[in-house]
Amino acid sequence: MNDKKIKKRTIIFLTASIVALLIFFILGLMLGRFNIAIDDFFKAIFTSDASLDTQRSIIVNLRLPRTIMAAFVGMGLSLSGLLYQETFRNKLVSPDLLGVSTGASVGAAIAIVLGLSSAFISIFAFLMGLLTVFVTVMISKLFRNGSSTILLLSGIIVGGFMSAILSLIKYMSGDITTLASITYWLMGSFESANMSRDYILMGVVVVCIVVLLLITHPINLVNQGKAEAQTKGINYNFYRGLIIVLSTVLTAISVCFCGTVSWIGLVIPHIVRLIAGRDAKRTIPLCITFGATFMIVVDILSRTFTDSEIPLSAVTGLLGTVIFVIILIIKRRKLNEHKDI
Amino acid sequence: MNIKTSNLSFKYDKKAAKPVLNHLNLDIKEGTVNVLLGLNGCGKTTLIKLLAGLEKPTEGSVIYGDKNLKDIKIRDRAKIFAYVPQQANVTNDIPVRQYLSYGTTNTLAFYEHPGKEEMEKVEATANRLGISHLLEKNLGEISGGELQIVLIACALIQNTEILLLDEPTSALDMKNQNLVLSILKSVAKEGKTIILSSHNPNHALFLDSNVILINNGVVCDEGKAKELIKVNKLIPIYGEHVCVSKDLGYEEISFK
Amino acid sequence: MYKKTFVPLLVALASVGAFTGCSNSGNQNNQISVTDMVGTTITINKNPKKVACISRTTYDLLVAYGLGDKIDGAYKGTLNNSWVPLIYPESKNHYVYEYNNSAELFLSRGVDLVLAPEKYMADDLNAHGVPALCVSLYGNPTFDSYVTFLSQLVTKIWDGDDIKTKASAWENKVNTAINDVKTELAKHELSKKKVFYVRGDKDRGVCYTDTKGSFTEYAYRTLGFDFVGSTLSTTQPSKEEIVAQNPDIFVCGGQYQNKNINILKTEEPYINLDAVKNNKVYNIPIGFTAFEQLSVMTPIFFYDQANKIYPKYFDYDISSMVKSSIKEYFGTDVTNDQVSYMLNGLNPEGGSLY
Missing domain, CATH: 3.40.50.1980 (Nitrogenase molybdenum iron protein domain)
Known part of the structure; x- marks a missing residue:
């Protein structure tokens, strides 16, 4: 397709998704289990009417922090999905590839079994997530072979080991309520969102995004593989390492605050590539806005219709599969068009 | 810039008994065309990779001008030589234009993207090689011959003194082999140094190049194609069925 | 050679079976058929001597009715309460059970009755030869008719006027x-x-x-x-x-x-x-x-x-x-x-x- 057409389309979709993001962000503040009439909503925000204290408290203390968290987790997970897929040149790869989510789950499960507070659950999850990826990289070094396949393979090995540890912890937790807590955490929730957590999340995600936007051209070349990147003047090992570190941090920081959320890291990059091709300077901005919007929608769905919250992975799974099937149908049509030519 | 290798050895596995390249010495003069000939698995591709810095020598060194390759920064290497990979290693779902723009990386800072000036370079080179009509197509949608020309175009866009090509004709039919070799011939006239590996001795004759015959990881002979490509020199490598035919009015290597 | 040891073994097993069969029929008075809170009816020996109180509501009632020495152990959530050893020092002798325990654990400890909090647990244990009754924390559909259920169940399982008196006194108070x-x-x-x-x-x-x-x-x-x-x-x-x-x-x-x-x-x-x-x-x-x-x-x-x-x-x-x-x-x-x-x-x- 014509480069100018893709550029135009990218700009259109980017603008549209920014508008959608703003609309859903406000909807995220308006909708929920507690009914707030539209005029009450605006009064609660723009006046200090004491009769709306409860409404104001719900908007400011419950919905605002979790909507912000949803937005940034959405950005983080879809970006890291995109980066992993591009770096490993495999479109079925998700952010969990190098074991970061399973590692984080083990960390969280340990903290839950020890009966630690939710802040410690997050810290344990974050550190174990990073540690797991570190171990994965170390194991791949044992092979003295820098290829991505070896890294993928050791990711599978370490991921499998971590799942086994997780099963063991679940088994040893014994107590049915502890087990339920672990399972619930694994399915993801924004329930623990508050502003101080949001500040940490926002800080990390924004720094990662700034760095990523600066290195979009090297990212493109890294996607071409070592031989191409290196002979075109890009330090392949350095940039691949940097990309893996950034996407791992993005996943770990998201997972540690809200548990594991599946599908988003797989689906959003696919949609984005359909629109903008494989140029990181276009796919990264689109991933940011699409991921944030998708996650806010998921959060609204997860907390509005039932008296307790539906786990995020259940919603992303349902929504994600439907979207994925639609993508496949569109792609099939495209493939058939090519055949006709 | 001259290219030298001194005592260059390489093993894929440190414990392997037999090295792929065994204390290999080369001296390639600026502005020459050089064809690496030898059997499959004799170390041609490995040598190209070592020259391109994609593998590290187990022993010995590669020297560009007066500098050891390992002391040259990756970014600066891309200004000295361009490398044309084998077709199989190229991703196929980006447009030709985007792929060609990657050739301008050596003039950009890490945070920069190819801009107007760079895209003009891309279009000029595409025009010159007659592939302008392919610019908006994906790499996966064009033919093998077209893809090979795109890969060479990308290397030319790098605007380097030296071109390294790994089997540029191996996947092509006769017509496209001729097209690619003609392009290389015209590039050589500009004074570029070209090193390519090939499995066909006739290509060396066509290019009127230097030939480096490699056997068992060492250079077993080198010289001008017309002098070197003789039956008695080729039989030890390619076997006794090799012959020179003059049926078409010029020398051609064939087999009985 | 295997046959030689196998045959006497078979005979021994058969005679044990016959013997226990006889003793069962001989001691029918010591057995009782009871229906638990979820409607499962099983036959158990009367006056069990080693009870595992996994269901949380069971431990204090048994102790209060003077059956503390018939208890083998209780759920850890019940025992891990610092008031329990103070009010009832003998609780230290009681085994600390997890929520989910294997049938083998109960068998190895010689437990003769498990008071389980959930139906699936009781069913599973009964299927593996450990007598178990479900004493649920929930009534169906509400708890209205179950307030004195456990108390009455206890008086059925254990003989003794003392227990009956205590039970009826407590039920009256409630x-x-x-x-x-x-x-x-x-x-x-x-x-x-x-x-x-x-x-x-x-x-x-x-x-x-x-x-x-x-x-x-x-x-x-x-x-x-x-x-x-x-x-x-x-x-x-x-x-x-x-x-x-x-x-x-x-x-x-x-x-x-x-x-x-x-x-x-x-x-x-x-x-x-x-x-x-x-x-x-x-x-x-x-x-x-x-x-x-x-x-x-x-x-x-x-x-x-x-x-x-x-x-x-x-x-x-x-x-x-x-x-x-x-x-x-x-x-x-x-x-x-x-x-x-x-x-x-x-x-x-x-x-x-x-």
Whole structure:
């Protein structure tokens, strides 16, 4: 397709998704289990009417922090999905590839079994997530072979080991309520969102995004593989390492605050590539806005219709599969068009 | 810039008994065309990779001008030589234009993207090689011959003194082999140094190049194609069925 | 060679089978057919000597009825309460069970009856030759007809006039307490109000309650309230759901009660709720068990909550009731300080229970 057409389309979709993001962000503040009439909503925000204290408290203390968290987790997970897929040149790869989510789950499960507070659950999850990826990289070094396949393979090995540890912890937790807590955490929730957590999340995600936007051209070349990147003047090992570190941090920081959320890291990059091709300077901005919007929608769905919250992975799974099937149908049509030519 | 290798050895596995390249010495003069000939698995591709810095020598060194390759920064290497990979290693779902723009990386800072000036370079080179009509197509949608020309175009866009090509004709039919070799011939006239590996001795004759015959990881002979490509020199490598035919009015290597 | 050892073995096995078969038919008087709380009927030996109390409501009742020496062990959640060894020092001899235990563990310990909290557990154990009865924490559909179920079950399984006397005395007390409270409340025109029960036996914050079918639901319905949990599909509603429900009062029980009361009174969004603003947040005492759990303290639970929620109509002397009940059921003297710690949800030293 014509480069100018893709550029135009990218700009259109980017603008549209920014508008959608703003609309859903406000909807995220308006909708929920507690009914707030539209005029009450605006009064609660723009006046200090004491009769709306409860409404104001719900908007400011419950919905605002979790909507912000949803937005940034959405950005983080879809970006890291995109980066992993591009770096490993495999479109079925998700952010969990190098074991970061399973590692984080083990960390969280340990903290839950020890009966630690939710802040410690997050810290344990974050550190174990990073540690797991570190171990994965170390194991791949044992092979003295820098290829991505070896890294993928050791990711599978370490991921499998971590799942086994997780099963063991679940088994040893014994107590049915502890087990339920672990399972619930694994399915993801924004329930623990508050502003101080949001500040940490926002800080990390924004720094990662700034760095990523600066290195979009090297990212493109890294996607071409070592031989191409290196002979075109890009330090392949350095940039691949940097990309893996950034996407791992993005996943770990998201997972540690809200548990594991599946599908988003797989689906959003696919949609984005359909629109903008494989140029990181276009796919990264689109991933940011699409991921944030998708996650806010998921959060609204997860907390509005039932008296307790539906786990995020259940919603992303349902929504994600439907979207994925639609993508496949569109792609099939495209493939058939090519055949006709 | 001259290219030298001194005592260059390489093993894929440190414990392997037999090295792929065994204390290999080369001296390639600026502005020459050089064809690496030898059997499959004799170390041609490995040598190209070592020259391109994609593998590290187990022993010995590669020297560009007066500098050891390992002391040259990756970014600066891309200004000295361009490398044309084998077709199989190229991703196929980006447009030709985007792929060609990657050739301008050596003039950009890490945070920069190819801009107007760079895209003009891309279009000029595409025009010159007659592939302008392919610019908006994906790499996966064009033919093998077209893809090979795109890969060479990308290397030319790098605007380097030296071109390294790994089997540029191996996947092509006769017509496209001729097209690619003609392009290389015209590039050589500009004074570029070209090193390519090939499995066909006739290509060396066509290019009127230097030939480096490699056997068992060492250079077993080198010289001008017309002098070197003789039956008695080729039989030890390619076997006794090799012959020179003059049926078409010029020398051609064939087999009985 | 194998045949040689195999045949005598077979004979031995057959004779053991025949022998036990005989002894079964010979001791039919020692067996009893009982139906548990979920309707499963099984035949067990009378007067079991090693009982595993996995269901939380069973331990204190058996101890209070003088059957402490028939207990092999209890669920760790029950035993890990610092009041238990103080009120009943012999609890130290009791084995600490997990929630899910294998049939082999019970068999190896020679347990002859398991009181399990869930049907699947009891079914599984029975299938593996461990006699088990389900004593659920939930009635179907509500707990109304199950308040004295366990007490009556105990009198069926164990012989002894003493046990029967104790049981009927306790049942009378429960009925009296319920009647006392109901009769008094009937005299007044009271509008139906909503109560939200914060469970607090786990550190799950305010968003943790109990559902329809629980004893707590029955208790607060009896005390004239709509129990918020009975309208929910889950024990863990979201914060927004609680705010949307806007209950008239909060009652906090369990070992984390003081933590939860503090959350309600200091954290957004709860501080804006009517119940919190009107200071209608009450605690539930905790002693040998949490009082809101069906136990020997059940009558006092009704009096205590009635006192707190309707101070205009009720003024029972809870402290002396607690003191005398503990003396009566467990034979232990507790000090006035200790009683006040129980009433405030604290541990025997006046510290927090978590």
